[in-house]
Amino acid sequence: MASIRILLDKCVGCSLCVKACPFGAIHMSEGKAVIDMGKCTLCGSCVAACRFSAIELEKSAGPKKDLSAYKDVWVFCEQKKGVVQSISYELLGEGRKLADKLGVKLCAVLLGEGLDAVAESLGERGADKVYYVGHPALKAYQDDPYSEVLSRLVEEYKPEVLLCGATTIGRSLISRVAIKADAGLTADCTALDIDPKERLLLQTRPAFGGNIMATITAPNHRPQMATVRHKVMKEAPVEKGRKAEVVKKDYPAEAYASRTKLLEMVEELGATVNLSEADIIVAGGRGMGGKEGFALLEDLAKVLGGAVGASRSAVDADWISYAHQVGQTGKTVVPKIYFACGISGQIQHLIGMQSSKIIVAVNKDPEAPIFKVATYGIVGDVNEVVPAITREFKRVLNK
Amino acid sequence: MDYFLNEQQIMVRDLARRIAREKIAPVAAQYDESEEFAWPIMKVLAESDLFGIYIPEQYGGLGGGILDMCVVTEELSRACGAIALGYASSALGALPIMISGSEEQKKKYLPEIASGRKLAAFCLTEAGAGSDATAIQTTARKEGDSSSPGGGKYILNGTKQWITNAGEAEIYTVIAMTDKKKGVRGASAFIVEKGTKGMEFGKKEKKMGIRASATREVIFTDCEVPAANLISREGMGFIAALKTLDTSRPGVAAQAVGMAQGAFDHALNYARTRVQFGQPVTGFQAVQHMIADMGTQIEAARALTYAVARMVDSGAKSISRESAMAKLFASDMAMKVTTDAVQLMGGYGYMRDYPVEKFMRDAKITQIYEGTNQIQRNVIAANLIKESLQKD
C-alpha cells in the first residue's frame, strides 16, 4: 500500500507544505510538519513544494508488466456527419511529434459509415496508418458500439498511446474505453511529451481550476490515454498526396449493439454562440449595468466577428443567457482576444479565460484584479469606451 | 456580537443570509426599477420553509418564535428591504389568525401561509384612518344568525388604503366596524380570501422606496364573508389589531436594522478602498467617528430588537411599550445610518448605479408604517407614565 511520511531529520519547519496542501491535511506541531492521514489524498503537492526533500511519498512498486507488445501512437478521429472535426487534426499534429520521439507509427482511428475517402484523406494530415471501421451503427456517435469497437481495436492492435479530443463525444467514449482496457486516462492535457528512456507519455494538465499544473504518467498500464481540448495544440499541416495504409476492420454483429437509441440530432441557433470556438470574445460583467450594456458588447462583437461572453454576475442578473457564461461554472475559452468589460476579474472568472492570448480589460475601478492579468488595461467607463472601440474598429476594418 | 441564538435560529439565519446573498442581492436593483413583485424569491423562501418559522408545528410551521422571524427579516433586509417586506408582511397578515383565531381557522389558513403557498396581508389603514385607526369607516353588516345556513354572513363595504402585499396575497385579515355606536369596541376582525366577490384591488401605488413591495387599495363592495371567518367575537377587532401590531413591531425593527446594516456594509467597503489625499478615507478621524457611531447604533438597535422579540416569545403579557421602543429606535436609527452611508460614499452614494441610495429611500417607510414614530412616542410616554404611577 502506498504511504507518505515526513522525514523529521530533514524538516526545518518552514511550513511551505502546509500552504501547498489543497486538502488542509498538514499542520505544524513543535516545529515539524505533521500529516493528517485522514485528510491526505497522496496527491503529492507537498512533495513538490518542499525545498528540503523532507517528504517521502512511497508507492508500492508492484510487478512491472511486460508492455513491449504495445506500439504506435493512435489518434481517435472524431467525425460528425462524415466531417472530421478539427480537434482530430490538432491531435494528429501533436501525435506526429510524439510518434517521432518514440520512433513509431502515427495511426488514425476512424469510426463511421461510408467514410472510405475520408479515411484515405487522413494520410495527408500525417497519419501513417488509418484503422477504419465502417458500419451503419457507427454513423453517429453512440456510447455502446463506439466504446466496444474502439476497445476491440485497442485489444487487438495494442497501441502504446491513444489520444482523443476532450469533446462531449470524446470524454464519454474514452472514459469507458479506459475502464475496459484497464488503462490510465488523463483529461484536458495542455502539454504532452515523451520520456524516451521509459517510453512514457508525460501528460501535463491544470488542476484546482488552473491554480496548479500536474504532470502525470501511467507507468504500468497501456495504452497511455489522454484527452486534449480544442485549440490547445496546433493542427497538422496538409501534405497533399501523402498516403497512409488504410486497415479496414469489421467485427461480428454483437460488437455494434447499442442499448441506447439515437432518436434525433438537433442543431440549435443558440449553440452557434460556440464560445469555445470563437477567436474573439467580447465579455461583460456586473459593470455593464444591464441588458442595454450588453447591446453595446454585441455591437463590438459583430464588428470584430466575435462572440459575446459574460461573467456569472451578468448571467445571474438575467442580462444574458447562461450559454454565454465564462468561468469556473461556465465555459473555459482560449480565444486570441478576450475583451473583459465591466468584469472585476475574480478568480472564478479568470479560471475560464486566463489562457486567452490577449486580454483587454475595460473597468472603471483601477484596483480591479482584472488589470493584473490584462495585456492591455483601460480604466474608464464601459459605456463610453466600448462604443468608441467599436467605432474605431469599424473604421479600421472598413465595415 | 453573539446573541446566543439557539441551533435552529442559527440554521435559519445562515440559510436566510445565503438566500439574501445568492438570490436577492443580484436582483435587488432590478426589482426596484421594475417595481415588480419578486415572486421567484418568494418561491425560494417558501421552498426553504422560511415562511413558517414562527408558526406552531401543528399548523405546518417550524415552531420558532418572533425572534426567528426577526433574524430572517434582518438577513433578507440586508440585501433588500422591499423584497424582505413581502415575507415579513405575510407574517403581519397571519398574526391575527395565530393570536386570536379559532382552532378551525388556524387549521384552515395557517398551513397555507406556513408553506408559503399563499401570502397574507393585514388591512387596517384607510384614507381617513391612519394614526387615528379607530376612525375607520369600513363596515361589516351581519346578515342571518346562527340558524341560517353557514351561521350567517357579513357584508363588507369600504376601502382600505396602502395595504402591503395587496393583490399578491390570497389571505387578508381585515378590521371593519360591526357596530359604529360602540366606538372602539365596535370593530371586528375578518378573514377574507382573494377572489371573494365584491373584493377588488386598486392600482399599484408608486412609492419613494420599497418599490418592489406591492402597495394597493383593497376595495370592498357588498363583499360577502361567511360568519365562520369572523376572528374571535364581534367587538374584538381593535384588540386583535393591537395585539397583532405589538407582536409584529419587532419585525419592522428587524427590517430597519437589516437595511441599516446592508447600507453600512457597502459604505464601509467603499470607504476602505476610496483613496483621497493619498490615503483611504477610513484614515480620517471624521470618517472613523461616523463609522463608530453608525456601527454602535446598529448594534444597539439590534440588541433592543432581539431582546423585545425574546420578551414576546416568552409570553409576556404587556409588550406594548417595549415593542414600540424597538420600532421607534431601530427605524430612526436606520434613517440616520442609511443617510450617513450615502454621505460616506459622497457622489457615488447619490448615484443609482450604487446600491446605497436605495437603502436610504427604503428606510424612510420604517419611521411611518405600523404606527408612525410620533404615535410610538405617545404610546411609550403613556406607558412610562403609567408605570411610574404604579411604582408610587
Next chain:
Amino acid sequence: MNIIVCIKQVPNTTDVKIDPATNTLVRDGVESVINPFDAYAIEEAVRLKEKLGGKVTAVTMGPPQAEKALRDAIALGCDEGVLVSDRKFAGSDTWATSYTLSAAIEKIGDYGVIVCGKQASDGDTAQVGPGISAHLDIPQVTYVRKIRGINEKTAVVERMTEEGFDVVETPLPCLFTVVKEINTPRMPSIKGMMRAKSAKISKWTAADIDAEPAALGLDGSPTRVVKIFTPEPRKGGEIISGSAGDVAKELAELLKGEVV
C-alpha cells in the same frame, strides 16, 4: 424507484489563492463544499423522486469529513447517505475511484438511475461518471440537459452537443451525467437541514464493499502524478490612458493584426 446520486466534496476553489511569495496555494480557511456540478445532479435526482416516488441515496468516496457533504445533500432532499471511506482509497485516480464507487453501488443494490455531475471542480476530468457505468456495464448518457420522459423501464433525454443536442432513448437501469442547463438547484430547506442533522449516514470501508485490494487507492490507479508545479502566473501588461476616443485608436492600432 431507487435513485443514486454520486457526489464529491471538493475544496472551495473560489477561495483558493496563490501566495505570490512562494507561488504555492494558500488554503487558509478554505472550506470544503459539494462539487458545484453535483448540486445539479442532486436536484435532478430529487426531482425524479418527486415525480416517480422512491428514494434518493447520496454516495460519496472521501475522507471522514465528506460526511458533511452527504448531510448537505440530505438537506437538499436526498433520503439517505453512504460514505465510502478508507485509508486504502487514498491516492485513487479516476479508474480506482470509479471502481470503488461502482463496488459501493453494487452493495446498495437495486437502482433505476444513477445521477452524477458532469465533472468535479478540483480534478475537472469528467471521467468518473462514465467510469462507473463502464464498471457496472450499464448504459450511459452523458451531458444530459433535460429528461424528456422517464418511467421504470425507459428514459428519453436530451444530450448536449457542441452544435445543439441529441435525443437519446435509454433503457433503465442507466447512468446520467448532467450539465447545468438541466435545472436550477433549490436552496436547502430548514426541515431538510434538521432531518440532515439527525440522519444516519452509512459508513463503509474497503472490506464492506467487497472491493479487490489491488484495484484500490494509489495501487489501483494506472496514473501517477510525477510533478506538481505552479504555472507561470499571467502578468499584467500596460495600461492605456486617455479619452475614450484616444484609447480606442491606440487599441485598434495594437490589435488590428490579430483581427482578420
